[in-house]
Amino acid sequence: MQVILIGFMGSGKTTIGQLLARTLATNHIDLDEFIMQKAQQSITEIFATKGETYFRQLEQLYLKQTLKLPGVLSTGGGTPIIAPNAALLAHSKIPIVWLSTNIQTTFQRIQNDTSRPLVNDLDTTALIKLQKKRNPLYQALANIIIPTDELTPQQIVAQIQRQLKLA
Numbered sequence: 001m002q003v004i005l006i007g008f009m010g011s012g013k014t015t016i017g018q019l020l021a022r023t024l025a026t027n028h029i030d031l032d033e034f035i036m037q038k039a040q041q042s043i044t045e046i047f048a049t050k051g052e053t054y055f056r057q058l059e060q061l062y063l064k065q066t067l068k069l070p071g072v073l074s075t076g077g078g079t080p081i082i083a084p085n086a087a088l089l090a091h092s093k094i095p096i097v098w099l100s101t102n103i104q105t106t107f108q109r110i111q112n113d114t115s116r117p118l119v120n121d122l123d124t125t126a127l128i129k130l131q132k133k134r135n136p137l138y139q140a141l142a143n144i145i146i147p148t149d150e151l152t153p154q155q156i157v158a159q160i161q162r163q164l165k166l167a
């Protein structure tokens with residue numbers, strides 16, 4: 001069993017991925033966590049010391065590896081935005097779930113968390129623009145879309161199970 005979660009920062013990929021994997025008694029891999037373990041550095045440190053381009057190289061390398069592993073894969077918010085990653089995801093034949101969020105939800109969920117370099121570096125207008133630009137790319141890849149704004153993590157997991165017919 002494999003499922004891929006995509007979506008903007010704060011959409012709940014990590015939270016839902018953990019809960020979905022627990023519910024299905026399978027593994028959970030979080031690509032950001034996987035990168036941090038391999039690099040032995042936080043995402044913020046990688047961006048600060050080696051830059052975003054280097055981070056994206058690591059992300060692509062480890063996406064290839066994690067796509068081969070069983071279970072639920074939570075991607076990073078920018079993973080599907082990079083064209084080669086989008087191709088890897090599309091060709092994987094693994095069901096892709098877009099956890100969508102509106103702008104207000106995004107801000108509520110991420111504003112007090114300093115672990116996302118793009119949130120630290122971009123102002124509000126730029127972050128809104130970034131989410132608007134990315135949404136069509138998430139949509140194009142998704143097999144199912146769950147608007148998460150009004151739902152609890154448990155309700156989101158139940159919807160994913162129902163729509164993908166996962167026992």
Ligand SMILES: Nc1ncnc2c1ncn2[C@@H]1O[C@H](COP(=O)(O)OP(=O)(O)OP(=O)(O)O)[C@@H](O)[C@H]1O
Pocket residue numbers: 007008009010011012013014015016032074075076077078109110116148151152153156
């Ligand atoms: N459905 C939800 N309802 C309420 N809070 C939520 C929901 N989903 C996630 N959250 C909260 O929003 C915050 C961000 O969630 P999470 O870290 O899972 O997002 P993410 O998509 O993995 O972000 P990133 O792309 O930066 O890794 C967390 O504090 C989490 O508890």
Ligand SMILES: O=C(O)C1=C[C@@H](O)[C@@H](O)[C@H](O)C1
Pocket residue numbers: 008009032043075076077078079115116117118
């Ligand atoms: O949206 C993004 O581009 C990012 C999201 C996070 O998951 C991390 O992968 C990193 O902070 C970049």
Ligand SMILES: [Mg+2]
Pocket residue numbers: 013014015030032074075076
């Ligand atoms: Mg995450």
